Structures are given as C-alpha cells and as structure tokens.
Amino acid sequence: MTEENAASPSDAVRAVLARLDEHVEGVEPDTALPCPDALEALASCFGLSTFEREVLLLCAAMEMDATTAGRCAAASGSSRAFPTFSLALAALTDPHWSALAPVSPLRRWRLVELDEESGLTTGRLRIDERILHFLLGAPYLDVRLHGLLRRPPAPESLPPSYEAAAERVAMSWADGRSDAPLRVELVGGDERTRSDIVTAAAAGCDLALYAMDGTDVPTDPAERDQLARLWQREAVLLPAALLVEVGEPDREQASAVEAFLESTAVPLVIASAEPRPSTRSRAERVLVPALDNDEQLQLWREAFAEVPDVSDADIANLVSQFSLPPHVVSSAAAAVRRDASGDDAVGLAWQAGLHEARMGLDELGRRIEPEAGWGDLVLPERQMRVLREIVAHVRQRATVHHEWGFSSTLRRGLGVTALFAGGSGTGKTLAAEVMARELGLDLFIIDLSQVVSKYIGETEKNLRKVFDAAERGGALLLFDEADALFGKRSEVKDSHDRYANLEVSYLLMRMEAYRGLAILTTNMKKALDTAFLRRIRFVVDFPFPSERERAEIWRRVVPEQAPVKDLEPALLAQLTVAGGSIRNIALSGAFLAAEEGEQLQMRHMLAAAHTEYLKLERSLTPSEVQGWV
Template identity: 60%
Template sequence: MDAGHQTDAAAMSTATAEVLARLDAHARAIATDAAAGVADGRSRRRSRHPAGESRRAAVHPSDDGDRKDYPAGAAHGEGSLATLVACFGLTPFERDLLVLCAAMELGPTAAARCAAASGREFPTFSLALAALAEPHWSALTPDAPLRRYRLVEVADDGVLTTARLRIDERVLHFLLGVPQIEPQVQGLVARTAAPGRLPESQARLAGELAEAVSADGVAALSGGDPQTRREVVVTAARAAGFGTFALSAADLPTEPADRVALARLWEREAVLLPAALLVEVSDPAKAPAAEAFVAMLGVPVVLSSQDPLPAPTTQRVHLVVAPLDQAEQRGLWRDALDGRGGDADVAALVAQFSLPGHVIRAAGALAREVGGDLRAAAWRAGLAHARIALDELGRRVASRAGWDDLVVPERQRGILHEIVAHVRQRATVYQDWGFEDVLRRGLGVTALFAGGSGTGKTLAAEVVAGELGLDLFVIDLSQVVSKYIGETEKNLRRVFDAAERGGAVLLFDEADALFGKRSEVKDSHDRYANLEVSYLLMRMESYRGLAILTTNQKKSLDQAFLRRLRFVVDFPFPNQAERAEIWRRVIPPRAPVDGVEVERLAQLTVAGGSIRNIALSAAFLAADEGTELRMRHLLAAAHTEYVKFERSVTPTEVAGWV
C-alpha cells in the first residue's frame, strides 16, 4: 500500500472510531435512562450537547442555486476525507454522517452498534440527529451536498428520518484512496490522453484557455478540427491542474431531468478526480441541450464546436483555434520526418497541404514506416489523411489519364499546362517572390471549363490533377444548391473547408445550376442567387488549391462572374481529324480488330465521350460473339448511342462501313 492509501486508510480509521464512539455513548445513555426510569431522558440526552449545537433547522449555506467555484481538491497527504470535506463544503455534522455510513461498509461491529443506539441495524437520519454533534435538519435536504452530489443515498422504503442511509460506492472508494470513475458516466465520458508538444500558437492559446477555465469555470473553443481542439483543451486543463474527460453533445440525455442527474454526477466526479469536462458539439442541433447542460455545472468545462455557438445569457470566454502558419507547419513536418526530409521536400509539402499538427505527425510516421522516397511517401500519406473529410462530400476520381489521352486543340492544351504551372509554383511566386504581400486577394487558381457534353472537360481535369499528383473531387453543384436561404453557402463552406487540408482539385460540375445571368435583381430569389454565386467565387478565389467550374452553356453566364475567374478554357466539338485521333486512342492495342477503319469511324459527328461509349459497347458485342471487333459491331453500338440523343445515324456518317 502506498503512502497516499495509508494516509487515507488511517484518516478513515480514526474518523470511524470517533463516530462509532459517539454511537456507543448514545447507546449507554439510553440504557442509563431506561435503568433509572427517567421519564424525560430525551431532554437530558439533548443537554449533553453545548448550547446552540442541538438540532438546528438552519438552511445549509452551500447552495443558493447559483454557480459555485469548487477548489481543485486537497493533496492526498491530507487524506481523502479532508479533501472531500473541503471540496464539498461539508459541515462537521455532515462529515460525521458520511463517516457513519462508511463505517457500515468498513466496520464489522457497526451494525450491532447502530442497533444498540437506535434499534435498527443501519444508520438513519434520526440516529444521526440524536447521536452526532452539531446536528441540523438541512443536512439531508435534496440540495444539500450529501444528496445533491449523491454522497449519501436514502433508501426509498420509509420516512426520511428512519430510512436506511448508505454511502455511495464511488465515494467510499475515493475515501479509501482507490482510483475509480462513476460507472454511470463511464459510457458517456472518455478520458483524453495528453498530446505531444503543441505548436507555439496553440500552446499560447492553451495558456489563455487555462486562465479562463481556472477563473470562470466555463469557456468556449471553436475553429480547427475536433482533434486539434481536444489537444488544446487537454493541454490547458493540465496546466490548470485538471485531467480531461470528453463528452459528445449527441450523447446527452434528451429528458431535462436526466440531464440534471448527469450534471450532478459529473460535478461530483469533477471534484473527486479532479477533472475538466470537454463537451464536443458536432451537430448544431445539439447545441441547445449542451448549453442547458453546461449551465447546470459549477465545475471547469469547455464547449468545443467547429463554428462559434450562439452567445449564452451569461458571459464566458470564447477562443478560436487559428490555422497553423507555414513556419509552424515546416517545423512539424521536419519533426514528423525525423529530420530526414530536405528543405525542398518540406517546402513542397507545406505548399500543398494545410494539415493539423496531429495529421502531420501521423503522416510523417506513416512515411517513415513505408520508407523509400520519403517525400513521395509523405505526399501519399498527406493525401490519404486529407481526403477523409472530402470523401463524403464529393466523388473522388482516380487520376489515371495522361496528356496523351487528351485530344484538344493546342491552344487549349497550352492553357491547361499554364494552369498546372500556376498551382505548382504558387508557393514560389506568392511567398518567396512576395506577390502575396502585393496582391493580397484573388490568389486562388480558378478556371471555367466550357463545352458540350463529352468534349473532354472532366478528362482534362483528371489529367491536370494527375500531373499535379493530387486528388480530383467532383462536386455536383445541382446537389449543393438548396432552395432554402443560407443552405447553399453552408454546403459550399463544408466542401471548401474539407478541401483546404490537401488542396485537392475541385471540379464543380453543372455550374449552370448556380450561375446564370442573374446580376439584375428582380426579386428576393435573384438577390440570394447572386449572394450564393458571390460566395462561391469568393471561396474559389481564396482556395489554396485549384477549383474548376464546368458548364455546357457558357453564353448563359454573366460576364461579371467570368471576369473573376483566372482561366476560361473552351472545349470545342472535335473536328473530323480530332475525332479520328480519339478513335485511335480509345481502342486498346491489345484489342483484336478486323477491318476497323479509323477514318471512316471519324465520320460520326459525336464528341469524345460518345466515342468512348461506342467503342466499349462494340467491344462487348464482339466479345459476346467470340469474334474480333469489326465495323458492324461499331455500327450497332453507334445506333444505340444515338438513341440516347433521340437522333438517327445518317447514311453519310456510316457510308462504306459495312
């Protein structure tokens, strides 16, 4: 048994001996009165207490319904009993009553001594009022500490004065110096581990939060991602002398009475541990329940959320986790790569990714484990971590196509290469050369890909993403746009916030769902439509990656919007020579062919997307027949493709095919 446990055991042994001695004295007095036949024995027994210390009905001063500041707890060297008395502000009578209940669990003779003193083999309030010093009725009121914090439980099997009293098991373990947590909160709260060394800006924030929690007890933290906020809170709580437990607002009871019960239980736990509580609000709909729960607590608590929560009726400190600056990210990457990454490698990683510290540490660990080209491994690890948030918001397209797969005029190809250069060299131009200080705004790389269906817009985006070594996420704007005011902006913000980590290539498909000639405001719908477009363009311009819009109807877009885009790439309908080149590239060299003439196939007036569909369908027809791919298979597939557009294949297009 360690010194702390020995101190706790000794303190409890002394306290229980004193309380049981009072019971013995009371039992002897009863026996003396009975033997002497004194009719007014009760009055004489009361006279044993000094004047003014008899049963008084004064209201306990511990709780007037307002928030209280609880001390962090006494050191174990003073004994757990002293800690509990100090933290909950127990009166001497309440302390002795609690010890009497503990004696029933610890002393084999306690039941018999209770029976001798009261006729019942267990502690009761009437026994305590009669036998213990400085009694007061308010000790067992519902809002007094013994019952408010469930230090003592009253059996629901009789009147208050004669009901069985029992110490709570969690409190008994605490008094004996046995570390434990209340079983009823174990499934709701989780202990949070201490993080490693925080970046300087977050360490300063943790210091501010520690002061706020120590002074006011309640603070709010927003910004960053949940894990980063958790690391800041744990560091702050540790600096303030607390452990940290986390609770999800989604797990809070729905019934107010159940929330009150949980609040009382946690207040007791916070005092006994001692610990701060981190309430994490991931769903804004759960914010009211979280606020109501926090309002009942008088112990250190931090509300964590992505966005600031509505201001409550009471004042509290609100702090924000800011993104890490590039110097901090470089330091984190160097540490994560264990010093094995060169300055150029680290600079490239910082230029591309904007990851939280815990993600950088995880990516670096994964890169070291994989080995080989450390920069390539770290890049892949960064992509893997960054894409987690986007996978549920968009469709990720694996970038397998290269420049040779893209058939577009040289002018368009040149613009695409220019887009790649803007993304790849943005760190050099903006930071190293100082253009960021001069321009300040519109630093994001934005592009509009305009052209008919199947002309290669998505393929071009895939080629650009592959050249940059980035993920391509296709976001369907028709699914993002909402008829409810404010919802479209909220959906767009989620997309861009998630994409910021890895600077993914964002392809907003069907821009016509949002863009259009709406600069002339005729009604409220037009005004909000303009706001939505402006918000999208603003986020695109500030986005650190590449954001691409696609449209089939460039003429319907307002010129004021087009001027805010850095690149506009027109994808024209392919001419016959370009169609022939697409046909050559779309049929694999390994495919068995017989008599397939590319120049005749190019007579079909269809775009690249349809060419790919026809070639694939014809290949399945040939494979099903067990023969080589022939022109008749391609003719049958062409008829099927034309049906989709409610067109018919003309004799001119298929002249000489069969």
C-alpha cells in the same frame, strides 16, 4: 496507500464514534483527532456544515469500523444497528433538519443515500461507495460514468498557435462569468485537434480531462439531471474538466445538450467544427487557428526527421500541398517509416498525405483516380497551352507565394481558379483528370446541382464542408454543372435572387482562397454573368472537335492490342459527335464484335453509332456514313 494516509480517516471516524459513546452509560469516549485532508476537501467543495460532515463520517464509520453497528444500537437504545437521521440529530454537533433535505449537499451530490421506505428519521443512512473510497485515498472515475466518458490521449507537443488556443481555454475557465461559468466553446479544426487543445488546457490547470459525445447526453430530463450532478461531483473529486464533442444533432438532442451545459457549473468545453446556434447564453468562444506555413514546415520536419532521403526541399513541397493537423502528419510519417524500403520515401510521403487528406472528402464528392495523360487529350494548341499554364500556377505556388513574397503583397485571390466551358463530351472532365495526374493530386468531382439547396443558408453550408475538407490536401476540385448555381443573377428581383447572388459570391470567395485548384464546368458560358467571370483566373473554352480532331480521337480511343479489321479513323470522323460519344461508340462496337467472336470492323461501329444517336435523339445522316456503308 501509505500508513499515515490509511490512519487519518479512522482517526476522524473515532472522533464521531466518541460522540455516540457519550450517549452510552459507562463507556469512556475516545479522544478526537484532526480530520483528514480528504474530508476537509469534501466539506469545503460541497459546502458541508459541521453537522453534515459528522453525518458523513458516521456513515463512513459503518463501513470502516466493525464496532459501529453495536455503538449505533446502544446509542439509539433500539435494535437499529446502523446510522439513522434520528441518531445523528441526538448525538452529533449542531444538528439541523435541513441536512437531509433532497436539495441539501448530502443528498443533492449523493454523498449519502437514505432508505426512504423506512422513513426519514429511522431509515438507514449509507455512504456512497465512491465517496468512501475518496475518503480512503483511492480516487477513480465513478463506475456509473464508465462507457459514457473516455480519457483522450495527451499530445506530446503542440504548435505555438494551438498552445495559444489552449491558454485561452484555460484563461476562460479562470475568468468564468456568471452567465457562462467555466464554460468554453471551441470551434474549428478536426475532432482530434480540438481534443489535443483542451487536453493541454486541462493539464495547464492541473485537471484531468474526460470527453463524451453529445449524442450520449440523455434527452430525458430526470436522467440528464442525474448525469449532470454525477459529473459535477466527479469534477470536484478528481478534479477534472469535461469535453463534450457535438456534431450535427437533431433538434431534440441539441436541446438536451444545451440543457446539460446550462446545469453544469464545472470546467467544461463544448467542441464542434461549426459554431453552435443557441438562443441561450453563449460560452466564451475560442477558435481553432489555422497553422501558418512556418508551423507546418516545423511539423513536417519533426515528423520526418528520422525518415531518410527526405530533404528540406521535399518537405517544402509537401507543405505547399498539404495542410494537415499535427496528429495526421505524425500518422503519415509513421506510415512512411513502416513502408519505406529505401527507394522512394518522398513518393511514399506524398501518397500518405493524399491518403490522410482524402478521408473527409470521400463522402462529399466522387473521387477519380487520375490515369489519363496529356497524350489522351485532343484539343487545339491554344487550349493545351492554357491548361499547362494552370498546372504551372499550382505547381509553383509555394515558390511564388512564399519564397518570392507575393502572398504578403497580394494577400487575397491567390487561389488558382478556372472555368471549363463547352458542350457535353468535349473533354472538360478528361482535362481535369490529366491535370490531377500531372500534379499528383486526387480529382474530386462535386455535382453542384446536388450541393445547391432551396433552403436559405444550406448551399453555403454544403460548400463550406467541401472546401474545409479539401483544404487538408489541396485536391483538385471539379464543380460540375455550374449552371445550377451561376447565371445572370446580378439583377435582384426578389429575395431568392439576392440569396442566389450570396451563394455565388460565397463559392467564388472560397475558390479564390482555396490553396489547391478549383475548376467550374459549364455547358452554357453565355448564361454566366460577366461580373462573376472576371473573378475566375482562367477561362478555357472546349470547342466541338473538328473533323481532323475527331479522327485523332478515333485513333487514340482504340487500343493497339484490339483486333481490328479495316477501321478507317478518317471515315469514322465524319460522325459529328464529341469525344465522349466517340468513346461510347468505340466501346459499344468492341462489345458487339467480341460477342460475335469477330474482329472490330466498321459495321460494328455503325451499329454502335445508331445506339448512341438514339440516346442523343438524333439520326445518322448520309453524309456522316458516306464511304463506309
């Protein structure tokens, strides 16, 4: 603090004390000097009258000047050696009774506190500690807000799309309307991205930014009102803006947040991943934009500029796969720099991207680490050819869509979608795992029977969460049990059929727009409406395996290192079961042999086959075990 700044409040205090001295016989008052800028700022921002300003200074004098207590006692002609309202009314300029009303600026904004037990006029007046330090040029966040508010980190830079969103937030503050003063709703993106945008907006307006969670807003009306007033005072003193981050609060908490927003007339942003349902006046809404391909390329180039052996072609491949916000790309690059040993920086970058992208999906589906390869699939050549074609569509989409310009001519329906149809155990999930491994992607299995809700709108909400999270890394999405949602729904008989059609249409729309690979599985292809099937790019039928194919599955399912004796795949293939059951029988037979301490033999397979058939509610026929029993 400079000497000049330290002296200014004292000068103003001496001017007020001089008015007290006028009421003490034989004391010559000091000469009044100009008031400091901090006092003028308080008076202007909180609308203080001349009298209220001098009351505030009188209370400040009690803390700043050791002679104030004696002067107050002498001026009031009593033993009250402290400021009181009666003393202020008698000694200060243009007194008025409303200055100490609970709704007046002095008490509404807690600039001074009154000892009410001693009475309105004779109770002690005390300046709030935060206000005193503000007058003395020592600004800080009120300690009563510590733990509730935090300072978000400032981004080093933002992509142009995010900068434009930050400018819209700042402009909305500047153009605050009477029905939504200085209030902005920021929707979309992840929490850190929203914070970066608002931080940039606040910096552009020369404001500090503080953030709080919507769950910390008190549900008690009195506590909430106190918090709102305290923050509004801080927003003026600092000055600052507030970011309130809301997730999915319950009804009571949502009402509390809404009431808090309504009572806060300072620059504020309410941020969420989804638009907030509200019956009250809405704030100006700003959407977090999706970064286009060029912005993503620039992000990755800048983040990996110091990582060796990562070429522009490698960056293009990474961008074609991952759509990550700037802070996540920076985190991925930092992970590569820490772990890179000069061997495979590109592979590390890919794995870092997968790690960052999978965080939002882990709680929405079952992730499978893909290990199976093409050699583990036993399918007719026609189906294998289609599966490889699907992989080519995913792998080359950056070349075809962007380099060759098909995204500008087709615009919609660029997502790679497939339907895998076939009975249980025919290899649908295994095929998806093989493709995920070939593409270097995570495989997430989403059970549609768990996603579909009987409540209107909930199914779309659940699907939106899945696709929004998956967009970050283009994971391979396998929607299991599509029959739970699909069916011959085109004939609308009641409202439930109409909403079921909307749910199916929403799923197909998101699949068509999805930048990764989305696969539906079904056991009942004939139950699906042909109008829906036309919107799927690939349809792959997984037939029940023939005896020759079953024999090949048996050959591949038993590991080479397993101790076997007289196992005959051709005879085992007589069991009329699909690949999934074959794997179950082989594994169960191995456990039986291991328990006996014997080599794996046909009798172990027979016992395991009996168990599997009981599960399938079937019985072994003589033709199935002919020649090996």
